[in-house]
Amino acid sequence: MNPVLHGLAANPSLPPEAVDRLIALADADLADILACRPDLGRDQAVALVARVEDSAVRLAYEGRLTAADIDPVVHPQVALALALLDRRAGRPEWARLFAADPDGERRAKLAACPGLPPDVVERLAADPDVHVVAELAWWATPDVAARLAGHPYAEVRRAVAANEATPAGTLAALINGAGLPAALHCLVCDREEIPFTHDPHCPRPDCDLLPGASCDGSHESVTHDTGLAALQNPATPTGAAVHFAEHPSLLLRRALAARPDLPPAVCRRLAADPVPGVRADLAANPAIDDDLIRVLAQDRDPDVRRGLAYHPRVPLDVLTHLAGTTKTGETLLPRIASASATETGELARSPHPAVRMLVARRRDLPAGVRDALAADPDAKVVKSIAPHPGLSAAQLRSMAQRHGIRVLAKVAANPDAPPELLEELALHDPPTRKALGEIARHRRATAPALLACLENGRARPVAARHPALPPPVIVGLLDDSDPQVAEAAAANPSLPPQVMLELVQQRRVLG
Structure with a gap:
């Protein structure tokens, strides 16, 4: 694997003549990347197949080859790939050819x-x-x-x-x-x-029975x-x-519990199932009514309560009760997403931070609600609202100053974060790894901010691909000891075209 060549093959600014040179150098891995280029022409696609025959299948799926380009005898996999396409680009005679193929x-x-x-x-x-x-x-x-x-x-x-x-x-x-x-x-x-049961750790190398x-x-x-x-x-x-509903198989009862067409009697039966996983799947099912929702809200198993939190029609009073005792991650819950304007305002004014945090995950809040949550005294609420579009630079800076490293990554993820704030966050002492990762991929990141991101091992490959990075820095990263960084730099659209051509030529000579 040559990381620089792989990065160049994916670079959207790669000159056409460099694409031709890479085709002439391609191995299977490089051909797979080249086949996905949106600017690959028909002649280049045909040349790539001539160089790496296995690339033909990917090219067919990408729409770079047509039926006219394929001989099903010479390239049987390609003809089959064309036949597999939903646009039905294959020919009927190919189907008859493959129906008689000895290869099962x-x-x-x-x-x-x-x-x-x-x-x-x-x-x-x-x-x-x-x-x-x-x-x-x-x-x-x-x-x-x-x-x-x-x-x-x-x-x-x-x-x-x-x-x-x-x-x-x-x-x-x-x-x-x-x-x-x-x-x-x-x-x-x-x-x-x-009777026979297949050993899940079957030692026979030619055995294809399922475990x-x-x-x-x-x-x-x-x-x-x-x-x-x-x-x-x-x-x-x-x-x-x-x-x-009464089957001894846990997997079958869980699959049944997730079906949205269950009648009430079956829902009640499954709500009493001794296995928490069955009750948890049922709890998220739109088929259950409010009475059963309130029964399941008292379930002692956290997975059941978590499933209930994801129910699209869970009453808000039940959801607010669950908020303080149930971890739901950072996902916007369906009932919160569908809350009316009045309900949204009430949730945002809840005395419980866990409830305010739930509504703060929405990204379509009215300006007044958004701004009130941005000024919330609880760091978890602010962390949830920080990526919301429309927040001003002053609001974002205030969040960072009030709550520090607990919210920096989410502030950096805000699409409207101004360049100067991203620079401040990138230079924060101590450095925040997650914030640097967000800055490294932010469309408004500047060269100074990206240079700071390069100092972090995880953010470095992301920053190396950012087009705002100065060209001399990008060129220097091509020889980085980390192959991920070198590949990202080679894929950077701001890499000078002449450097790209020289890199391809150098690899050709070395090859």
Whole structure:
């Protein structure tokens, strides 16, 4: 890996002639970066494929190659990549070519393509490799999915259960078995004498069974996963899903608890579940009503109360009660985000700092509410409001002076922080690592501020990429002992074009 060449390959200001030279030097890693350049021309894309054949797949996904550029015999992976694109850039004859490919992995990739010709779909549905049929089942149209639900392999049925295009009646049948023949095979009983449970630490290097996969004749591990896939599928009918409310599997009950279509009786049953994880998933579910919310608010488990804090309709009196006892991180809670202007004002005037901190995370506050929170005596509230747009330089400076290192990083993250304030924060004694990281990526950061950021190990690679860094400094960083810094400097758009050309030429000579 050459970090300087990699940085140059990503540099948006790289001259076209330098791009050509890098193509001539490219290895697989460098080609992967070059393939993502938005200014890469068709001729350059073709040249890159000639240099590094594997780059063709990325180029196809990036839209740099078209069907006219591809010979599916010479570049089979590229033709397949084109066929995989949602814009359906491949050709029908390619699908027929790959349907007969001896490589099962290619047939499986083909099976995931949209809009395949009907004859290709039929051929893939009858493929002898169960992985190919399962991949087709994941993406199949409703009629094909319904037909594959009766496939003799349980793995195919699991894929049908995950397909959101599968008809509701078919999904219900996969859960209750009504109207479907019993599955005859799974990958476990096909290979092992049952009963068998696969060792999660299996020492066999050629074994591809999933950890814990098991079969006692009922294909139980795949059957379990089929139920899980169905529960996570929004197309599964509610009446079929509630079948799992009493299931011994924790994973299945948790998946059920997260479904937004649960009837009240099932919600009440899951609210009494002995496992906190089930109750926590239910607590965040929009399906529960106010009465159940208030019941769960008394739950002793912190994960349940945290889940409830994320409920989009949690009553504000419940949320304010939870605020003092429940850690919710720095995320803006849904109920706070949807609060009315009147509610927002009341929250901002709460006597409890934990509540004021919640509303301070909004970034669309009225100026009066924003300014009141900016003057809050509590550092946690100020830390939450500091990145809010519209705050003046005087307000931001006052925050920093009143609360010091506790709020400096958030002040530095404010998009309206003026250059002179960023310089002051960068030179703060003692230095604040998080603040330097924010300054290093701030669009208003100046050269003096960035030079201070270069003194910090974590902020240094970020600052090295900032276009406000003086060109001589950028050039000096190209030889930095930290490869991340050297790569960032090479990717800096303010690196002089002539230096870029010289760097590429030097590497060419050295190579």
